[in-house]
Amino acid sequence: xxxxxxxxxxxxxxxxxxxxxxxxxxxxxxxxxxxxxxxxxxxxxxxxxxxxxxxxxxxxxxxxxxxxxxxxxxxxxxxxxxxxxxxxxxxxxxxxxxxxxxxxxxxxxxxxxxxxxxxxxxxxxxxxxxxxxxxxxxxxxxxxxxxxxxxxxxxxxxxxxxxxxxxxxxxxxxxxxxxxxxxxxxxxxxxxxxxxxxxxxxxxxxxxxxxxxxxxxxxxxxxxxxxxxxxxxxxxxxxxxxxxxxxxxxxxxxxxxxxxxxxxxxxxxxxxxxxxxxxxxxxxxxxxxxxxxxxxxxxxxxxxxxxxxxxxxxxxxxxxxxxxxxxxxxxxxxxxxxxxxxxxxxxxxxxxxxxxxxxxxx
Ligand SMILES: *Cc1c(COP(=O)(O)O)cnc(C)c1O
Numbered sequence: 001x002x003x004x005x006x007x008x009x010x011x012x013x014x015x016x017x018x019x020x021x022x023x024x025x026x027x028x029x030x031x032x033x034x035x036x037x038x039x040x041x042x043x044x045x046x047x048x049x050x051x052x053x054x055x056x057x058x059x060x061x062x063x064x065x066x067x068x069x070x071x072x073x074x075x076x077x078x079x080x081x082x083x084x085x086x087x088x089x090x091x092x093x094x095x096x097x098x099x100x101x102x103x104x105x106x107x108x109x110x111x112x113x114x115x116x117x118x119x120x121x122x123x124x125x126x127x128x129x130x131x132x133x134x135x136x137x138x139x140x141x142x143x144x145x146x147x148x149x150x151x152x153x154x155x156x157x158x159x160x161x162x163x164x165x166x167x168x169x170x171x172x173x174x175x176x177x178x179x180x181x182x183x184x185x186x187x188x189x190x191x192x193x194x195x196x197x198x199x200x201x202x203x204x205x206x207x208x209x210x211x212x213x214x215x216x217x218x219x220x221x222x223x224x225x226x227x228x229x230x231x232x233x234x235x236x237x238x239x240x241x242x243x244x245x246x247x248x249x250x251x252x253x254x255x256x257x258x259x260x261x262x263x264x265x266x267x268x269x270x271x272x273x274x275x276x277x278x279x280x281x282x283x284x285x286x287x288x289x290x291x292x293x294x295x296x297x298x299x300x301x302x303x304x305x306x307x308x309x310x311x312x313x314x315x316x317x318x319x320x321x322x323x324x325x326x327x328x329x330x331x332x333x334x335x336x337x338x339x340x341x342x343x344x345x346x347x348x349x350x351x352x353x354x355x356x357x358x359x360x361x362x
Contacts, residue, residue, distance in 0.1 A: 011133045018127060019335050027324050038327040041345040041355055044169065044199075044308045046230035047286075048279055048348075054231055054269030061264035069260040076258075076267050080238060083270060086210065089243040092250060093266075095257045097198060097224040097237025101163075102128050103249045104194060104220065104239070108160050109134040116154045117163040118146050120171050120336050122196060125163040134160070144171040144302055144310065144338070148183045155191055162187065165196035167203070170333050170343045172304025177207035184212055184219055192218045192245075198237075199306040201228035201276055202283055213242060220245060227307060228279050229269040234262035283307045286346035293356035308345045316340045319362050328358050 005013060021042030028035040049055075077088035084090075094100035105128035109115065115129040119138040129136045137159070139151045146168065155162065164183070166175040184193050200206040200223065209219050220241035226232035236258055239249065258266075269275070290309055294301050300312040310333060313319050320332040320342060333341040344355060 011131055015130055016123075016127060018123060021331055022324070022329050024329065027327075027329050031325050031327075033327050038329065039347060039351050039354065040329045041347050041351065042329045042331045042343075043232065044227055044306070044345045045232050046227065046279055046307075047346070047351060048230060048275070048282060050230040050233075050265070051269035051272040051275045053272040053275070054225070054229060054234075054265035057268035058234065058261035058265035061261045065260050067260065069256055069258060069263050071255045071257075073258055073263060076236075076238075076263055076270075079267055079270050080240070084210065084240060086240060087243065089246060090213075090240050092239045092241075092246050092253065093258050093263075094237050094239065094253070095259075095262075096226060096235040097196070097222040097239070098124055099235075099253070099257060100222055100237060100239040100249065101125070101194065101196070102131075103252050104161065104192070105129060105132050105134070106252050107248050108192060112158060113160040114156060114158040115161045115163065116151055116159055118151070118168065120144050120168070120338060121163060122165050122169045122198075123336065129161075141171070145173045146175055148175060148179055152183060152186055155187065159188075159191050161192045161194055163194045163196060165198065166207070167199040167304055167306035169198065169306070169308070170331070170336055170338070171310050172302050172306050172308055172343075174203065174305050177205055180207040181209070181212075184209055184217065187218075189218065192220065195219065195221045197221055198224045198227055202280060202306050204305075210240075213240070216242070218245075225266045225269055228276050229266070229272065230275070230279070231262070231265050231269060234259070234265050236262045236266040282348065283346050286349065286352050289349065289352045290344060290346060290356070293352070294359075297356070297360055299359070308343055310338065310341050310343050312340055313342050313359065314340075314362070316342045319359075322362055323355075323358055326358050328355055330355070 024038045073093040077091045081088045109132035111133035113134040116137045117125040118141045224237035302310045331343040
């Protein structure tokens with residue numbers, strides 16, 4: 001009799017496991033702490049909480065949760081269309097932007113295809129690639145920054161997708177809009193360029209690829225409500241691209257992939273400009289605070305504009321555990337090949353101060 005493993009699809013057996021930030025309640029239980037005293041600076045969540053408009057809409061929507069959500073995400077796509085000056089048919093909504101990246105892989109990748117991304121790029125690109133039996137082509141990142149010329153040079157006739165996040169997670173580095181535009185223009189017609197803009201709201205200037213998309217280039221852009229809108233727990237993200245790519249992805253996704261309160265929250269949060277503005281301001285101040293503090297402690301970090309910093313901390317893997325003991329959760333980056341590095345999410349002023357204090361005590 002065959003074991004389950006013998007029956008499984010080949011790629012599943014070697015599929016790496018995504019290591020998420022440790023939840024507050026779990027750390028509190030493991031270390032005998034009061035959950036209320038634990039701070040989580042591990043998953044780049046919004047320290048201000050959810051968008052108030054989004055939260056109110058989700059609460060209201062829960063009363064209707066005996067009904068299926070609108071599988072077509074009609075109103076959110078209409079709102080996004082207005083927001084971006086595109087058509088509703090240019091958007092696929094996902095259970096987080098993670099899902100739309102998986103949909104992209106499921107729709108376009110088969111064994112033998114190559115997918116290009118940076119050696120310290122967001123791990124989901126690799127997971128999506130491997131799961132479909134395609135081949136990851138990881139382009140070295142000197143000083144943990146994308147080498148866009150090397151990424152372009154890594155493209156072969158087998159390349160199907162090229163992923164780029166700016167800012168990149170977990171390194172935090174950002175590529176210049178003009179460089180991203182140039183890369184997008186330089187790619188062969190049959191390569192899909194997926195620009196992951198999970199942290200674009202934190203930038204002063206994000207690249208705009210809509211003109212190239214309209215001109216028929218194979219470009220898709222992903223965004224999320226998880227970071228600047230503070231809705232990570234509800235899971236909503238989206239992809240914008242041509243009507244053709246959108247209609248293909250819609251065939252692959254589950255009929256009700258985005259839940260009812262999440263849809264309502266995202267629709268409302270999209271109008272919450274005041275919240276996003278405050279988020280940006282708190283983050284900018286927090287970044288300055290963290291960078292100054294790390295410098296003072298003599299710790300190296302990667303300059304960035306997102307809502308987190310990658311910092312080189314002595315004995316980072318031990319420090320990760322030590323910090324949990326005192327109720328501070330951060331993220332070790334060993335899994336990204338960055339031994340000796342921790343990723344620190346920007347928190348509120350007092351959370352940042354506490355993190356720096358505990359780092360100093362190590
Ligand atoms: C957080 C993050 C996302 C968003 O994930 P969701 O599934 O939308 O929560 C996407 N890309 C990168 C690089 C991220 O860091």
